[in-house]
Amino acid sequence: MDGQQAALEGWLRFNDEDVTLNRDGRQSRRQRRKLLWSAAWRLVFGPAVAVVAALVAVVYLDTAFAILIALIALCIGLQLTWSGFAFMADATSGAVAFVTAPLTTRMVRARSVSYFVDVGPVTRSIRGRAFASIKSGDTYHLFYAPGCRSLLSLEPASASDPLPAHPFGTDSAHAWDSLRWSWVLLTVGVFGALLGAHEIAAAHPAQPVRIAGIVQDYVEETTYGRYGAHTSRSIYLAGDGNVYVPRDETYYTPPAPDFYNLIGKNVVLYVNGGTTDVLALSDGDTVYAGDWYLHPEHETTFLQLNGALITATGAGFLLFGLGLLLRERRGADDLPVRSAVYVPPTVHPIPALWSGALVLAGVLVFIGLAIASAK
Numbered sequence: 001m002d003g004q005q006a007a008l009e010g011w012l013r014f015n016d017e018d019v020t021l022n023r024d025g026r027q028s029r030r031q032r033r034k035l036l037w038s039a040a041w042r043l044v045f046g047p048a049v050a051v052v053a054a055l056v057a058v059v060y061l062d063t064a065f066a067i068l069i070a071l072i073a074l075c076i077g078l079q080l081t082w083s084g085f086a087f088m089a090d091a092t093s094g095a096v097a098f099v100t101a102p103l104t105t106r107m108v109r110a111r112s113v114s115y116f117v118d119v120g121p122v123t124r125s126i127r128g129r130a131f132a133s134i135k136s137g138d139t140y141h142l143f144y145a146p147g148c149r150s151l152l153s154l155e156p157a158s159a160s161d162p163l164p165a166h167p168f169g170t171d172s173a174h175a176w177d178s179l180r181w182s183w184v185l186l187t188v189g190v191f192g193a194l195l196g197a198h199e200i201a202a203a204h205p206a207q208p209v210r211i212a213g214i215v216q217d218y219v220e221e222t223t224y225g226r227y228g229a230h231t232s233r234s235i236y237l238a239g240d241g242n243v244y245v246p247r248d249e250t251y252y253t254p255p256a257p258d259f260y261n262l263i264g265k266n267v268v269l270y271v272n273g274g275t276t277d278v279l280a281l282s283d284g285d286t287v288y289a290g291d292w293y294l295h296p297e298h299e300t301t302f303l304q305l306n307g308a309l310i311t312a313t314g315a316g317f318l319l320f321g322l323g324l325l326l327r328e329r330r331g332a333d334d335l336p337v338r339s340a341v342y343v344p345p346t347v348h349p350i351p352a353l354w355s356g357a358l359v360l361a362g363v364l365v366f367i368g369l370a371i372a373s374a375k
Contacts, residue, residue, distance in 0.1 A: 012117070012124055014153035022143035022153050027094045031152055035091035035145060042084030050077030057195060064309035071192050071313065078184045083148060090145035097146035100157055105136045120144075122151045185321030192314025199307030205296035207273035208280065211244075213237035215262045235259065235269070235278065244269055246278040252288035256281060272299075 014031075021028045027035075053073035061067050099120035108114045115131035117124050119142040126134070139157035144150060216238040222231045235244040249256040262283065270280040270293055280293040292299050 018153040032091050039084045039087035042080045046080030075188045086147040090147045098143050182321045182324035189314045189318030196307045196311030203300045203303035206292040206299040208270040211269045218259045244276050256288040
């Protein structure tokens with residue numbers, strides 16, 4: 001075994017036993033344990049991230065930008081979930097696929113420098129010392145799990161062909177991860193579009209609710225971040241467990257007095273129904289009114305515009321996912337004429353659409369039940 005092969009085994013974490021078993025179309029016990037561990041953490045964190053993101057988007061967030069962040073988190077959670085199923089399926093079946101392709105190295109510069117090795121459909125990160133030692137351009141037989149595309153082992157192409165007549169397990173026509181991004185994007189797009197449509201349908205004018213009491217305390221906190229300062233304001237009424245949230249004093253007409261000066265005084269807060277947002281307040285002599293108190297219909301306009309932006313965001317996810325899906329379908333039609341360098345003879349990159357739809361449908365039902373129970 002030459003020095004580069006030994007170095008690759010150390011840096012990419014496989015050994016001679018792994019190569020021997022993979023050439024025979026089998027995974028080693030160590031490789032199965034690694035796949036199971038990869039499946040376990042994805043199946044734990046993926047659904048948790050997806051459910052929390054969906055709950056936060058539906059129950060707590062009310063701006064299009066914040067919901068966009070939640071949709072991205074939902075996308076990540078669904079992708080983790082789907083890839084977790086793929087790792088689990090590969091570990092259970094023990095399937096092995098192979099491809100013969102040139103080994104290439106690449107360097108990505110961001111805040112830090114990252115190094116990668118690419119062989120066929122598989123990419124692995126490596127350290128800088130390994131990157132400097134690996135000769136790019138040599139051809140290798142790459143063994144990998146067909147569903148999750150996880151590297152198992154590799155060997156120089158100068159070795160004998162790895163049992164070309166051997167059926168290397170099930171092909172990835174039934175692997176759940178091959179369409180994960182298109183189906184995940186389609187799913188997140190449907191969720192976002194429905195969420196935006198609901199926002200538009202539920203748009204309503206502001207509904208001031210009168211709450212009287214003595215101001216027990218007022219707290220103002222300012223945090224400084226990369227994008228500027230943010231100030232949060234809280235009014236506490238004696239004997240009331242709620243925390244009421246006013247805007248800046250200058251937001252009201254006429255401008256409200258310094259909120260600290262209201263401590264110990266009787267006030268009337270006009271709070272938007274279903275929230276703790278202070279639309280207006282009165283100190284007994286003057287009513288200090290915000291825009292939505294003076295013009296309740298402005299909240300309707302805001303909610304409709306916000307819902308339209310959310311719907312457009314969901315439509316963007318849908319179109320992106322549809323574009324990926326159509327590209328993958330065209331790729332499937334072109335499969336017979338593709339080069340074997342990029343398409344292993346025992347692996348088909350396009351899975352059955354129904355398997356993907358059923359997996360994500362199950363996750364969506366789980367998210368829906370969680371949201372319903374939270375409400």
